[in-house]
Amino acid sequence: MANLDEILESKEMADVVRAIEALKQKYGPSTSPKGDLQSAAKEHLWPVALTLVGTYKADVVLRILLDDNAYYPGYKSILAAGFGGWLIAPRSKKIREALAIQAAAAHINNAEVQAGFDEPFTVRKDVAARYLFIGTEFMVEIYDCFGGSQALADAPSFEELWDAFESVEKTINTAARAIAYLHHAADRFGKPGFPFVPSLNKAVQVLDQLKDKNPTYPYKEKFVSRSLLHQRWSQNKQTLALLYAASSIRINRKTLLQIILDGFLSYDDHKDYLQMWVSRARYVSTHIFDRMNDPELSSKTLRLLGEGKAISFSPPKLDDKEAESFSVIFRNFIKN
Template sequence: MAEIREVLESKEMADVIKAIDALKRKYGAQYDRGQLQQNDAEHLWPMALTRIGKYKPDVVLKLLLDDHEYYPGYKAILAAGFGGWLIAPHSKEIREALVAQAAVMHMDKAEILAGFDTPFTVEKDIAARYLFTGTEFLVEVYDCLGGYRAFGEAPSFDELWDAFDSVEKTINTAARAIAYLHHAADRFGKPGIPFVPSLNKAVLVLDQLKDKNPSYPYKEKFVSRSLLHERWSQNKQTLALLYAASSIRINRKTLLQIILEGLLSYDDHKDYLQMWVSRARYVSSHIFERMNDPELGTKTLRILGEGKAVSFPPPKLDDEELKSFSTIFRNFIKR
């Protein structure tokens, strides 16, 4: 049996590498590598952005929104990590689980493209690895995650998410609270009406629902005041994006539901990204900037950056919500 060094340095191996390079030039995806080397290329490796130091959602979102084509799978990894940050901003484990899930999906797609649904051949394996998965992906994602063993040993997103008790319901409660403020800003945020939206006003609508409508399924839909305040105060930079995601329907689900299920996908949802961020900017300017909380708007725009804001209507309120809303805001309604 030859030593591995002899194999790696052999003429035959050099011929293989030369042939693979020729295949990549002729059939591989074309992308703009230079865009990833503006400063230090290593810092723009997707796994570095996912797990090294403090997560930088502003950098990731800017990359997701740009028009550049990077190597296959690059933005898929960034989008998965971004979705994890949105729902659990302080959990690196959630981000990494979703990134690993996205990596597996990328490699599965590569195998499908290479024809792995029919009997295995070396030719198909080469095409799957070096043309469709891509060398850069293998180096910057697969290897950085820990290779084959890491995928077998890492906990799944579903396993980790089950431990985040009430987080999904808390996020949905926060989105609904913003919806009440959205309705209020549309109706009362006009010249001459001194209306200042606040979380406390939205909470009063929720309290009215709970206290005055015993038959309303409050506990099934919403969390306590304390959990809502905690989510709001500790994750301000995510609120506009979460609420904007709840306003976008994709088939029979909202984008927020897709994110909460750990299924945000660049390939599947890239056509909605600009709309999503533009709506989030509108939330910041139309609602958050009216509130007595400068930090809320500052943190939001730090993530979203400058750009177009696109208005959208708030969701419809059911009859009981409408009654509670009218009771809490009756002084403004009379104006």
Template sequence: MAEIREVLESKEMADVIKAIDELKRKYGAQSDREQFQHNDAEHLWPMALTRIGKYKPDVVLKLLLDDHEYYPGYKAILAAGFGGWLIAPHSKEIREALVAQAAVMHMDQAEILAGFDTPFTLEKDIAARYLFTGTEFLVEVYDCLGGYRAFGEAPSFDELWDAFDSVEKTINTAARAIAYLHHAIDRFGGPGFQFVPSLNKAVSVLDELKSAKRAYAYSEKYVSRSLLHQRWSQNKQTLALLYSASTIRINRKTLLQIISEGFFSYEDHKSFFETWVGRARYVATHIFARMKGDPDLERKTHRILGEGKIVAFSPPKLDQIELASFDRIFRNYINP
């Protein structure tokens, strides 16, 4: 059998590479990558953003919101990691599991495009690998993840998420607390009112709700005051995005539910990005900016979201029990 060096340096291999390059130029997905001239000082590898050093959500979000495609699968990987950071900001394992899941989906889609639902051929394999998956994806994502072994050995998102006891419920509680503040500001934040929003006021509504009716099944929906305070204080920069995601409905679910279940993807949800981030900016300016006791909240939120369009929106409706609890807590503002 020939030595591998002989194979790699052979004329036949050179002809194969030349032919693949021609196929990519003629039939491959158009990419903005050429403008970077493969300058690594300007181009950020997605796995470097996911794995190396402290996660930089502001950098990732800026890339997700820009108009460049870079190369197929690039933003899919960034979006998967960003979704993992939102729900578990301090877990690299959650981010990597979602990134691996997104990588598999990208490669599966490439095989579908190449016609792998019919018998295998070498031509289909070449098309799937080099045209639809893409060489850059194979280098910057697949290889960096560790190749095919990584997909077989890595824990799934569901396995990891099951160990994060009460986190999803804590996220939902935080989002609902912001909704109560949103309602309060819309009703009592105008001229003539001396209302200053705070987390404690939102928690008071939750406490009132807890004692209102046992039938409300409070413990099935919300977590304790201490868990909410912990999430709020340790993950301030995620709160506006989590709340705004809870207000966007996609079919029968909210965007927040989709993210929490590990199904958030760039391809499926990119049309919602501008509204989502615009609403989060509105939360920062309309709600967080008025919270005098927590100045870091607005500052950290703006640092992640950056400058851009602000999308005003109304808070989600409260059910009758919530509304009664809300009115009892804020009765001094209702009847000044």
């Protein structure tokens, strides 16, 4: 049998490469209504490096997800998955990696389905899947950088890793509910000239009132302790506006926040919601956070979200017990 070098340098291999390049030129995603793939590809940052190497640059990733540049198939899918992992576990590279690998495997699987792999295998289908639907750039910059098929197969699942984070999901939901109380307060008492400054302490007082005065309320099932809430708030300020804004967006029967917490944020499935999501988060920053005596909260949020359109939205409805607790804590403002 011929050695590898002989095979790679053969005329037959050269003919195969030329044929594949011709296929890519004719049928590949070389252009897009939203931009030129080739020009974008010359300057883009490699997604695995952005997701896993060094300090995670969430602001850079978010700009790419929001831009109109055309990248190769799968590029933004990896970035979106990693971004979702960063939002819920900012200090865990393993969570980002698991979700990014999950997105890579999904891209490969979708390409194989698109190429007809659900029916008998053929070389033609394999060529179409690998070089047109998966894409050469994806194979080089993502598949190979992750370590190939063995690395994808051996990677721990998001579910396995997330189980070890115990109360993080409930902590995030508690933080989102605390911001909801401040959202209600800002809507009602945040008019010009009105002496109201929202604060996390006020939101915590609503939670405390709810817990202390309503012994039958399922508080422990819904919320975490004051200390866990303060810890999440103080250590992950830049994520709060996006997490709360995600809780306000419903996609079918779930909120975007629940989709993210389940590890299913997908660029292909959710790209139509990205601009609204970020615009709502900017509204949270200007309408609520900018009124608070916490310059770091505002500055970190702005650094992540950048300048742009802010879209107002209504806070979620409070249940009867929450509304009662809210009224007790904010009664001095209500009387005014």
